[in-house]
Structure formats: structure tokens, C-alpha cells
Amino acid sequence: MLKDKYRLQIPGPTPIPPRVQLAMSRPMIGHRDPDCSRLVREVSRRLGPVFGTQNPVLLLTGSGTSALEAAAANLLAEGEEAAVVVTGAFGDRFANILNSMRVKVHRLDVEWGKACHPEQLDAFLEQHPRVKAVFLTFCETSTGVLNPIRELVGRVRERTQALTVVDGVSCVGGVPAEADRWGIDILVAGSQKALMLPPGLAFAAVSDRAWNAMETNPHPRFYLDLSNYRKSLEKDTTPNTPAVSLLFGLKEVLDMLDEEGMETVFSRHRLMMEMTRAGIRALDLELLTEDRDASPTVTAVKGGKTWSSEDLRKELRRLGLRVAGGQQHLKGKIFRIGHMGYADPLDVLTTLSALEVALARIGAPVETGAGTQAAEEEWIRVSRADHRSVKQTGN
Known part of the structure; x- marks a missing residue:
């Protein structure tokens, strides 16, 4: 790399x-x-x-x-x-x-x-x-x-x-x-x-x-x-x-x-959250938070039974991607993905793709492509809903 x-x-x-x-x-x-x-x-x-x-x-x-x-x-x-x-x-x-x-x-x-x-x-x-x-x-x-x-x-x-x-x-x-x-x-x-x-x-x-x-x-x-x-x-x-x-x-x-408009900014962050969570679920990984409590700016994911979140973070780093670890009693038990600020849906897809490769390289059970596909489907779903909304309002 x-x-x-x-x-x-x-x-x-x-x-x-x-x-x-x-x-x-x-x-x-x-x-x-x-x-x-x-x-x-x-x-x-x-x-x-x-x-x-x-x-x-x-x-x-x-x-x-x-x-x-x-x-x-x-x-x-x-x-x-x-x-x-x-x-x-x-x-x-x-x-x-x-x-x-x-x-x-x-x-x-x-x-x-x-x-x-x-x-x-x-x-x-x-x-x-x-x-x-x-x-x-x-x-x-x-x-x-x-x-x-x-x-x-x-x-x-x-x-x-x-x-x-x-x-x-x-x-x-x-x-x-x-x-x-x-x-x-x-x-x-x-x-x-x-x-x-x-x-x-x-x-x-x-x-x-x-x-x-x-x-x-x-x-x-x-x-x-x-x-x-x-x-x-x-x-x-x-x-x-x-x-x-x-x-x-x-x-x-x-x-x-x-230039972007604050409502669009908020929608972009929410979309990145939904894509990330959909991708994580498709990879059979466990999210730390329930949907109702989830933040549009950061997603926390639990480590696996046969692999540690720190091993995964090290492998992601070798691939050129940085994610954060857990803090205090969650150190070594979770990893955290930031999706805020200068970030967009393509960054989410890149992150999930790297995550799939890293999981495979550390020997974790993973279906490559499952996470990115789920995230893409979520992106398409939201895009179609937004398109219908624009057509109905006549804008």
C-alpha cells in the first residue's frame, strides 16, 4: 500500500x-x-x-x-x-x-x-x-x-x-x-x-x-x-x-x-449511518447500539468470538484504512467507524470493502461483497425515495 x-x-x-x-x-x-x-x-x-x-x-x-x-x-x-x-x-x-x-x-x-x-x-x-x-x-x-x-x-x-x-x-x-x-x-x-x-x-x-x-x-x-x-x-x-x-x-x-444546505448535510450523515449499519449487519457483525439510539456520525461494532477488534484494526491499517478502537472497559471489544464531516456514501462503501478484506485476512468468517451490497441497496433505496419526493413536490 x-x-x-x-x-x-x-x-x-x-x-x-x-x-x-x-x-x-x-x-x-x-x-x-x-x-x-x-x-x-x-x-x-x-x-x-x-x-x-x-x-x-x-x-x-x-x-x-x-x-x-x-x-x-x-x-x-x-x-x-x-x-x-x-x-x-x-x-x-x-x-x-x-x-x-x-x-x-x-x-x-x-x-x-x-x-x-x-x-x-x-x-x-x-x-x-x-x-x-x-x-x-x-x-x-x-x-x-x-x-x-x-x-x-x-x-x-x-x-x-x-x-x-x-x-x-x-x-x-x-x-x-x-x-x-x-x-x-x-x-x-x-x-x-x-x-x-x-x-x-x-x-x-x-x-x-x-x-x-x-x-x-x-x-x-x-x-x-x-x-x-x-x-x-x-x-x-x-x-x-x-x-x-x-x-x-x-x-x-x-x-x-x-452551498450544500444544512438539511442536505443532515440527510447525508443519516444516509451514511444507515448504509454503515446495513453493511455491518450483512456481514453478521454485531452493532453496539440499537437503531433508535444510533448516531449519524459514528458507528460502534463489537468484535467477534474468534477474532479481536484490535487484530482487525491492525489489518485495516495495513490496507490503508484507519478506524478507532474502544475506550475504557470497551477497549479491545469494539471498533468505531467515523462517518462525519468531509465524508460521503462512497467512503462508506470503501470502508466496508476494506472491512471485508481485512476480516478474510485475519481468518474471520465473512461473505465478501455482502456488506457493500447491503450498503449499496440502502443507498439506492434512499435515492429512489428522495427522487419520488422531489417529483411529488414539483421541484
Whole structure:
């Protein structure tokens, strides 16, 4: 295989579109230059529809975890109570962040591979009426679960005065997100997933309720003080030096999303999910999640009885394809296929074809062609349905 050519099908970082790479190669400008101010103003406002907010979106230079910690540090102080819904490794990370701040954490642990459903959250909140904030994970990257955030946030707002913080790092830009309409108080995301950029930028959409809570929160913070980002954004800048090259790339990403149309973007991600799941089933492999809980951006698959997921990943790597492994207690037990951002149905077919070859090469029982055929049939089915819909609407 060509050493410098491979397919990146992990849940992040994800492939970078060539036009975005080209945009990031522009000559550097000063971060206090008027050109940079225009860029900051433009991208922060154009991110609003992606997050479903009327407010400009805050731009942080850091990984997605920096925005998670910023949300916690700005809303809560030592000794206050918070609830964390843990459906995988990144819900667990939310809890660890809060523990490091000496917040009193109440964990709702859900079996990995399953989503949290509103009835579970209802019962849990009744047991913990003093929580000031509820932390939720939209897409749990470690398991491929998409939690029903709209319903979960709605239950929190109906039954408590608690604020809601949502980790949307591995799905914002690939699934509908309506921070304002759903009542999310802080929705955060990162650059290196569905938003098709390298790691290094984090984003936060913040509600008026959250801003009010921050004003009275005594917890010390400096680099992650969101009020400083808000004040700076009012002047079309950032409080600290931003990742300027990534801002160039972000503008290009937003152009791409506008050109495709967000509804089409969401449909493409859902199609890739359905193709992947159809192909995995046709190969007699076991999916970690049920269909109702599945994420359009990442799919988790269990290893076999006679072969390990790590052996399979090594063989796929030899073929020039990268997929991710499991995390924590799922390490060595599953592998994860990313299908988000700069990805399309042909990438799914390539992944399934490589998967068939790799399975055969490690001695696993496999019917070559079964996975790709099932995925192709799903693609054709959806394409025909879309064609009929277009004809019926007369467009």
C-alpha cells in the first residue's frame, strides 16, 4: 500500500477538505488586525444557525474539552451540586471535570451502548432536587449513541430550575441542533469532527440564563472566563490570540455548509449511518447500539468470538484504512467507524470493502461483497425515495 495514502474513518480528527486546507495556507495576519476582526465577526455569527442560536457563537482556541471545562467553571462553584448523565467515556469526562472543581456530582450512569431516555432522567432529577446544572452528551463518541437531547433538556426545564450544558463536540454540524428552541443553556462543540477542521478550535453557544448565572459565580477562571470572550466578541475580537489559520478554514467550512444546505448535510450523515449499519449487519457483525439510539456520525461494532477488534484494526491499517478502537472497559471489544464531516456514501462503501478484506485476512468468517451490497441497496433505496419526493413536490 502507498505509505502516504490512507482513509481516515475515525470519529475525529476527520479528513480536511482540500479547499479548507488551501484556505488555511493563506498568509498570516495579526490577530488584532481589522481583517481578523472582520473574520471573527463573520464566523461567530454564521455559526449561529449551525448551533441553532440567534446569538454569536464564542470562539475558543483549544480542544473541545476546553469548552467543556469552560462551561463547568463559569456556571458552578465548589460545593454546588450538578447532575451528569453518563452514557460513555465523554459523559464520564464531564463528571471528572466537575470533580476536579470540587463540585458535588450526582451521576446517572446508563449502560454503555444505550441512550438515556426521558423517563430515566425524570426519576433521577426527583432524587436530586438541588442540582444547579445538568450535563448531557449529545453524541457519545465512545459508543456511537445519539442521546435525545431535545427531550432530555425539555424534561430538565419542565421539572427544575437547573441549567443545561450539552457536549455536542462529535455531532454539531452533522445533526440538527437547536440551542435556543430546545432551551440548551450552553452548547459546545469542537472543530475536528463534523465541522471538517483540524483540532484547535472550540465553540460555545450561551443562553441569557447562563450569562446571568455566570455573573454571580465566584469560581476563579482566567483563560476560560467566558465573560471575557463575550466582551471581546462585542468588539469583534477574542481575549487571547486565536488560531487565525483555523479561522480562515472555518470561513471556508461555513461556505461549504451553505452551498450544500444544512438539511442536505443532515440527510447525508443519516444516509451514511444507515448504509454503515446495513453493511455491518450483512456481514453478521454485531452493532453496539440499537437503531433508535444510533448516531449519524459514528458507528460502534463489537468484535467477534474468534477474532479481536484490535487484530482487525491492525489489518485495516495495513490496507490503508484507519478506524478507532474502544475506550475504557470497551477497549479491545469494539471498533468505531467515523462517518462525519468531509465524508460521503462512497467512503462508506470503501470502508466496508476494506472491512471485508481485512476480516478474510485475519481468518474471520465473512461473505465478501455482502456488506457493500447491503450498503449499496440502502443507498439506492434512499435515492429512489428522495427522487419520488422531489417529483411529488414539483421541484
